[in-house]
Amino acid sequence: MAAVKGCQFSASLSGSCYVMRPRLHRFSVKVPFFDGPLRSRLVSLCCHNPNPDSFIVDQTVPLSKNPTHLPDDCPQASASSPSSAIDFLTLCHRLKTTKRKGWINHGIKGPESIADHMYRMALMALIAGDLPGVNRERCIKIAIVHDIAEAIVGDITPSDGVPKAEKSRLEQAALNEMCEILGGGIRAEELKELWEEYENNSSLEANLVKDFDKVEMILQALEYETEHGKVLDEFYLSTAGKIQTEIGKSWAAEIHARRSSRLKNKLN
Structure with missing residues (x-):
């Protein structure tokens, strides 16, 4: 009472x-x-x-x-301890220093990091037009989290020959370890929920962010072709027919148009 x-x-x-x-x-x-x-x-x-x-x-x-839906000022929803937070952020430093392997395999000098890739995807979510039923803030969160397990497992590409199920298992185990380092609790559960949502493509937000993942890659390919005089056809081919949303399709079309114009000018 x-x-x-x-x-x-x-x-x-x-x-x-x-x-x-x-x-x-x-x-x-x-x-x-x-x-x-x-x-x-x-x-x-x-x-x-x-x-x-x-x-x-x-x-x-x-x-x-429903631990992730408590009011932020509820004691149960308090943040991780400073020690756990710094340990977690220190581990995430690897995302800034680990280079995306696909570009390394194609001889790109000083290629983007995993964090670079996720950051521009988050910007895509921020500037994208509104879509019915899509939560833009959640898209930004998913973009920031979707490759976070690579801080431990690294960037596993198709050329590594790792089966998709095994890649998912390795990343799930890495994510669980990262959440333990964070100290568990509501924020750790939110990280897991966001990652699994993307992994399972189980929402409109995940669907859109998966398109951003592909669009960011082909935009980066175009930039590397321009900077290094490379021809990176396989990156464009790997996304053909796989982009699902209207925003993703329109942005990809613009990238392809710019590439076509660049190649035409180069030939002339």
Whole structure:
């Protein structure tokens, strides 16, 4: 039982976070309850008079089933410890220094890193036009996370001969290790959820980001062809017919048109 400016209320806290509101509210408070050192509960209430009937349960969120949808100020949603965060970010430094193997195999000097690739994909998600039912913020998050396991396993390409299922298994194990380094908790679970969403192509957002992955690659191919005088046909061929969204198709078409114009001018 807790009292708030003359209001008394009680709530069952059996593994849930209750959000309550009055019919006519004037102020709100959030009251944390603890039934153990690692098990916290948060009740958010609004009140305008001491009548307990004025409260209505608005939403119930089981903490154990929906950890990534807790309010950010809920104790259960607190960030990783500074030590875990720095350990995780130090590991992610490898994404900045590991070069994309496809370009190395084609003799590109000073090729882009994994982080370079993910960063421009995130920019693509940021500037893309709005699409019905697509959450742009989630697209940005997926772009930042989709290759994060390569901090441990490196950039595995088709030329390495690793079966797709084995590549996925290796990356899943690496992701789990990274989330342990992060210290677990809600942010680690969000990383896993975003990565798996992309891996399984299980949402409109993942569908779009997969297109950005292909479009970013052929744009980089065009830039390397221009800078180094290379012909990198296989990168364009590997994406042919595989781009699914209208944004992806329109951007890819623009890249192909610029390449065709460049090759024509070179011949002339």
